[in-house]
Amino acid sequence: MPQAQEIRARVLAAAEQCLLEGGFGDARLHSTIARRAGLSRPTVYKYVGDQDAINAALIQRELGVFLEQLQPIMDRHLPFAEHLVTVMVFVVGHAREHPLLQAALRDAPQLLLPWFTTRAGVLIEQVETVATDTVRRYIDDGELPDVEPRILIDAMCRIALSLVFTNGVVDLSDPDALRAYLVGFLNPQLYSRLNKG
Template structure:
């Protein structure tokens, strides 16, 4: 095993330990760094060397969980057809997964000042990740004739913003009411899947 592989394994141990601590309600605990080191089986100097400060560990954990979240997104998109029902089902799955994500909800509860910027004022990072993960899947679907030749970047950008809005911001839609969310998403999806060129005058 190389040095870089060993370092990566240590970082994974740190993030796994951080996830366990934070999900258990320790996201804002002043002794969090000690708890992470104990669960990871590392000394504090080793933890700082490979994980950085507590804020750096939290940021790295959020990035890792976001990457894993997009794996769920990719799986939900695979095989979906370009119909309003399928698009709505995919979006509902994504929103529901995010709203039920134990670590994310713990982070929002205990450290919103760290989490919310990641998905609001710094949402460009998440949108870029969405394009990287989802864009190729949609491009392949277009090439296979399974969906119309839409602008993939624009589509992913818009739908990512819709999902982020439902998960992280208050609005006119009751995001805790699945029927309300489904109705709203159906209206949004219909704008894309049902769009047709205007008839010539």
């Protein structure tokens, strides 16, 4: 790994640990990250940037990991309704159980939430790169009408984000409850079939 990438990885690993330990409100967080990474503050600024840049880099790193994990799920060949439920359960469950995301929601929602609301277009565009071929496959197979993949992906991302960041009258913290909710919401006939199986 080139030196710049290695230093960047060290900074992000140190930042993650600091933030998991409740460092979002620490006025000296940048110094703490530098110390934990074994680097000087100027080196951290040079290779990653200020705290906003570190936060953005962490989000991009975690989004990359998420998309890598999502790809094989997108590649599965299941009936469309079942596939959609499987994808949504993974996406919502992954986010609701993600330690860094949950720490940020707990300690500094004002820093995190814009990335998933007013700036969510960046995330949705990256999901689109993973999901478009799958949507087109279901259109070509006749399981979906000839919809614009981008619109469907955008809508499903907005639903997933809502399920991650809002609480309603149904507790969706349990994966089985989440699946039943999604199946019932997205396809009542599939819900009956899965309950019989």
